[in-house]
Amino acid sequence: MNENVRFKGEPAFSILTKEKCTGCFGCENSCKFKAIKMTLSQEGFYFPEIDTERCIKCGKCALNCPVLNFKSHNFGENYVKVYASFSRDDKVRFESSSGGIFTEMAQEIIEAGGIVFGAAWEKDLSVKHLQIKDRKGLSKLRSSKYIQSNLEGIYLEVVKAAETEGKKVLFTGTPCQAAALRTFTNSENLLIVDVLCHGVPSKVVFDEYIKYISNNDEVVSYNFRDKANGWSKYGVKAKMGNGKIYKCITRKDPFFHGFICDLYSNLSCYDCKFASIPRVGDVTIGDFWKAPQEIMDERGVSVVIANNHRGEKFLEKLYSKNKIDLHPRKLSEALKGNSRICNGFLNMRKNREEILKTVKKRGFIYIAENYINKTKRYVLDK
Known part of the structure; x- marks a missing residue:
C-alpha cells in the first residue's frame, strides 16, 4: 500500500500523507464513481486506496477531505459557552459514559421525527456508524467506542435526510468526522455534535x-x-x-x-488539527474530568460546549423542557481535566x-x- 494518497483533479491537486490522514471517510463518500475504498492498514487504521482505472481526476475527493479543505466557521474562545451538564433521568445517566447528554439530544431529534447517526458495535467488535429512527435503537449508539468507525456512505445519508427529505438530523462523531461531514452540508436541519477525543488506537x-x-x-x-x-x-x-x-x-x-x-494511536492523532477552538461541531460533549467539588457526582458529569447559536439554542431547549441540567462554567475549569478541548498534541x-x-x-x-x-x-x- 502506498504511504501517501494522491488526490488529483481540478480545482484541487493535493498529496495527503499517511501522517495527516484521519481515516474519516470523507473522500470515500465523495466519489460517485466508487474509485475510493477505505481499507485497514497494516497498523490497523483506515486509509484510502484509489482505483486509478475508475478515477476520472475530478478532484471532488480533495474538496471533501477535512485535512485539506476545512475551516471552522464557529465562534472562538470569547464566545463558547461551557457547561457542566447531565441528564435528569437517572437511568439514562447511569447507562451513559458520562452525564447522558447525547441520549437526551438524540431523543429530542427522534421525537421530532428526525434521524440520529452515531457509532455502534458490530458483532465482530468493529465499529460502524448507523442511522437510528426510534428511541429503542439509541442504546446501540450510547457509550464510548474508542475504535475507528466505518462511515461508508454515511455522510451521503445525512445529506439525503437533512436536505432532500427535510428531516431533523443529529450526527455525532469524532472531530475529524464532524469536520468531514461539514464539507458536505451546512443544512439548518443538521446538528453536529463532536466528542472530545483522545485519539483512536490501532x-x-x-x-x-x-x-x-x-x-x-x-x-x-x-x-x-x-x-x-x-x-x-x-x-x-x-x-x-x-x-x-x-x-x-x-x-x-x-x-x-x-x-x-x-x-x-493513529499518526494523525498525535497532532490533531481539529482538537482546537473554535471546535468543529455545533456542540461539543465529553467528560468533565476534575470537575469542581460542588458539581462532582459519581453518576456522571458531562462537559458541554455550545460553539455557535445553533448549538446554544438546542441546549437551551432541552433545559427548558427539564431534560438536562446546565451549570455554566469557565473554559479554564474544563481544560484542567481535558486538554484536548483545544490542544491536539500528544507525545508519540x-x-x-x-x-x-x-x-x-x-x-x-x-x-x-x-x-x-x-x-x-x-x-x-x-
Whole structure:
C-alpha cells in the first residue's frame, strides 16, 4: 500500500500523507464513481486506496477531505459557552459514559421525527456508524467506542435526510468526522455534535487484546466505560460466549492503559488539527474530568460546549423542557481535566512503530509485558 494518497483533479491537486490522514471517510463518500475504498492498514487504521482505472481526476475527493479543505466557521474562545451538564433521568445517566447528554439530544431529534447517526458495535467488535429512527435503537449508539468507525456512505445519508427529505438530523462523531461531514452540508436541519477525543488506537492491537482476554473465545459484548463502580472509577467489561466475564478497572486494563499512554494511536492523532477552538461541531460533549467539588457526582458529569447559536439554542431547549441540567462554567475549569478541548498534541512514544509491527507476530501479552507495563503514567490519575 502506498504511504501517501494522491488526490488529483481540478480545482484541487493535493498529496495527503499517511501522517495527516484521519481515516474519516470523507473522500470515500465523495466519489460517485466508487474509485475510493477505505481499507485497514497494516497498523490497523483506515486509509484510502484509489482505483486509478475508475478515477476520472475530478478532484471532488480533495474538496471533501477535512485535512485539506476545512475551516471552522464557529465562534472562538470569547464566545463558547461551557457547561457542566447531565441528564435528569437517572437511568439514562447511569447507562451513559458520562452525564447522558447525547441520549437526551438524540431523543429530542427522534421525537421530532428526525434521524440520529452515531457509532455502534458490530458483532465482530468493529465499529460502524448507523442511522437510528426510534428511541429503542439509541442504546446501540450510547457509550464510548474508542475504535475507528466505518462511515461508508454515511455522510451521503445525512445529506439525503437533512436536505432532500427535510428531516431533523443529529450526527455525532469524532472531530475529524464532524469536520468531514461539514464539507458536505451546512443544512439548518443538521446538528453536529463532536466528542472530545483522545485519539483512536490501532484495531490490530485491539483485536489481539480481545483474543488475550477471551482466551480466543467469542466476545458477545464489550464496554469501555462500565460505571458499576461509579463514573470516576469506570472499568472495561467484556462478556464471552461461554458466559465468562472479564472486568477490569480501566487504569489497570493493559489495552486501555497503552492507549491513554499514546503507545499505538493513529499518526494523525498525535497532532490533531481539529482538537482546537473554535471546535468543529455545533456542540461539543465529553467528560468533565476534575470537575469542581460542588458539581462532582459519581453518576456522571458531562462537559458541554455550545460553539455557535445553533448549538446554544438546542441546549437551551432541552433545559427548558427539564431534560438536562446546565451549570455554566469557565473554559479554564474544563481544560484542567481535558486538554484536548483545544490542544491536539500528544507525545508519540518511540516504540510505537515497533509495537505495531510486533503485535500480530508475538501476540498482545508480549506487547503488554514488554511495552505497556513499563509506562509510568496512570490512566485518569486523580
